[in-house]
Amino acid sequence: MQFAGRHALITGGGTGIGAATARALATGGAKLSLLGRRREPLDAVAAETGGSAISCDVTERADIERAYAEARAAHGPFDLVILNAGIGDSAPFQRTKRQAWDRIMATNMTALFDGTQLALPDLLDGDDKRLIIVASVAGLRGAAYAAPYAASKHGAIGLAKSLALEFAKTNLTVNAVCPSFVDTPMVDESAERISRVSKRTEEEARQALAAMNASGRLVTAEEVADTILHLCRPSSRSINGACITIDGGTTA
Structure with a gap:
C-alpha cells in the first residue's frame, strides 16, 4: 500500500492509459479522482477502483477549476497529478483545417497549462509531489500527416522539462512519458x-x-501505467525532467 493516503488526480481517467493508471494506483492504496468528458466509462473505472468520477471538459479552464474543487472536497489536496487527456487526428497538412489545429491544441497543450497551473498550489505544498504528463514519441520527432498532434506533443515535452527546471529545488518532480x-x-x-x-x-x-x-x-496501456507508477514512487524523487519512452525500441 505504498500510495495509501495519497490523492491522485488523473485526466482522461475513464479509458486507455488513464484507466490502467487508475487501477495500478488503486492497488497501491491511492485515493483517486478521475476526470473526463464521458461519464459512463468514468463511473465504471471509479466503481472498480473506489475512486471519484468527475465530469470535466479540460478545454474549459472554469470547468477544470470546478472539477478540481470537487476532487479536493472528496479527497483533500493533490499529491499525484497525471495529465493524460489527449486527442489525435490525421490528415495531409494542406488539408488540415484551422478548427482541427485549434481542437488538438486546446486538448493536448492548453489543457496542460491550465491543469498544471490550477494544481500547483497543492503540488508545491507538502512532500514528494508528482506531476506526470502523458506525451508521445510523436513529441520526439516529426509525424507526417499528423503535424498538429506532433506539434502538441513536442509542446507537452517542452512544458514538462521547463517546469522540472523551474521547480527543481521544491518537493515537486515533473516528468513526461512518451509511448508509441x-x-x-x-x-x-x-x-x-x-x-x-x-x-x-x-x-x-x-x-x-x-x-x-x-x-x-x-504497447499495452498497462505497460505505460507501470512506468507512471514507478515515477510516482518515493524512490523516484530524483527522476525529474525526464522523457521516458515506452515504444519497444522505436526511437532507439
Whole structure:
C-alpha cells in the first residue's frame, strides 16, 4: 500500500492509459479522482477502483477549476497529478483545417497549462509531489500527416522539462512519458479513419499501426501505467525532467 493516503488526480481517467493508471494506483492504496468528458466509462473505472468520477471538459479552464474543487472536497489536496487527456487526428497538412489545429491544441497543450497551473498550489505544498504528463514519441520527432498532434506533443515535452527546471529545488518532480502506438481507443479511432479512406479493414489498419512500432506490436496501456507508477514512487524523487519512452525500441 505504498500510495495509501495519497490523492491522485488523473485526466482522461475513464479509458486507455488513464484507466490502467487508475487501477495500478488503486492497488497501491491511492485515493483517486478521475476526470473526463464521458461519464459512463468514468463511473465504471471509479466503481472498480473506489475512486471519484468527475465530469470535466479540460478545454474549459472554469470547468477544470470546478472539477478540481470537487476532487479536493472528496479527497483533500493533490499529491499525484497525471495529465493524460489527449486527442489525435490525421490528415495531409494542406488539408488540415484551422478548427482541427485549434481542437488538438486546446486538448493536448492548453489543457496542460491550465491543469498544471490550477494544481500547483497543492503540488508545491507538502512532500514528494508528482506531476506526470502523458506525451508521445510523436513529441520526439516529426509525424507526417499528423503535424498538429506532433506539434502538441513536442509542446507537452517542452512544458514538462521547463517546469522540472523551474521547480527543481521544491518537493515537486515533473516528468513526461512518451509511448508509441498503444492499444487504446485512440488507436481504434485511428484504425477506423485509415479504414475509411483506404481499402483496408480496420484490423488490417490496426496491424499497420502496430508495425510502426519497432517491436511490431502495440504497447499495452498497462505497460505505460507501470512506468507512471514507478515515477510516482518515493524512490523516484530524483527522476525529474525526464522523457521516458515506452515504444519497444522505436526511437532507439
